[in-house]
Amino acid sequence: MNWLTIIKNIMAKNKDSNSENNLPKELIDRYKNWKSNTFDKNKTLYEDLSLNGQKPSSMIISCCDSRVNPTSIFGAKAGDFFIHRNIANLIPPYSPDSDNHGTSAAVEFAVCVLKVSHIIILGHSSCGGIKSGYYNCKGDELNHKLPSINKWLKVLEPAYNELEQQSDDQLMIKSLEKLSIIKSVNNLMQFPCVEKSLESNDILIHGLWNDIGKGELEILNLNTLTFEKLT
Numbered sequence: 001m002n003w004l005t006i007i008k009n010i011m012a013k014n015k016d017s018n019s020e021n022n023l024p025k026e027l028i029d030r031y032k033n034w035k036s037n038t039f040d041k042n043k044t045l046y047e048d049l050s051l052n053g054q055k056p057s058s059m060i061i062s063c064c065d066s067r068v069n070p071t072s073i074f075g076a077k078a079g080d081f082f083i084h085r086n087i088a089n090l091i092p093p094y095s096p097d098s099d100n101h102g103t104s105a106a107v108e109f110a111v112c113v114l115k116v117s118h119i120i121i122l123g124h125s126s127c128g129g130i131k132s133g134y135y136n137c138k139g140d141e142l143n144h145k146l147p148s149i150n151k152w153l154k155v156l157e158p159a160y161n162e163l164e165q166q167s168d169d170q171l172m173i174k175s176l177e178k179l180s181i182i183k184s185v186n187n188l189m190q191f192p193c194v195e196k197s198l199e200s201n202d203i204l205i206h207g208l209w210n211d212i213g214k215g216e217l218e219i220l221n222l223n224t225l226t227f228e229k230l231t
């Protein structure tokens with residue numbers, strides 16, 4: 001099937017669309033609002049970023065969850081953060097094999113090319129990815145319609161295996177949300193480029209957990225491996 005056929009099939013299925021532009025009106029309106037406000041009022045910034053490239057100070061690794069909004073939490077403008085999002089904000093173990101490693105590629109680019117000074121792993125409450133991974137690790141039946149998610153969430157197994165037994169699943173899932181951040185910090189430190197930058201004191205790694213409903217952040221204390229509320 002060639003590209004033209006694929007596009008014609010998409011348009012045929014999109015019965016509500018009367019034109020080749022099938023972007024929802026709401027998004028078009030939001031774009032126009034951004035263009036005439038945010039962009040037009042910060043033209044110099046965008047011109048500078050376009051001419052001179054990006055120099056973000058920090059990389060943020062966040063969950064794909066729409067309720068977690070790093071740019072809003074940290075009041076970011078364009079160029080501030082190099083952001084990578086994946087299901088459950090996981091850093092897999094360093095593994096230079098023939099697989100496609102999107103997260104690892106993003107880490108390498110941020111550290112080796114952009115030379116960011118900070119990497120922040122941002123977890124969150126009520127994470128659907130962590131919850132699914134918890135039940136997958138527990139041995140409950142996998143949803144076979146989600147093979148890519150099932151495979152990805154296997155990254156959680158080492159953290160799951162270290163969980164302390166608690167009175168109910170909800171408490172253990174919350175613990176896994178935080179323990180998986182600690183594991184991700186540990187995996188991150190095994191990347192050769194990160195290890196080198198740590199040795200030369202060119203980078204700092206941070207773990208954060210966002211309580212969505214309360215708007216609170218807890219920060220990982222790397223000495224005690226506990227999370228403390230940011231006040």
Ligand SMILES: [Zn+2]
Nearest residue numbers: 063065127128
């Ligand atoms: Zn999540």
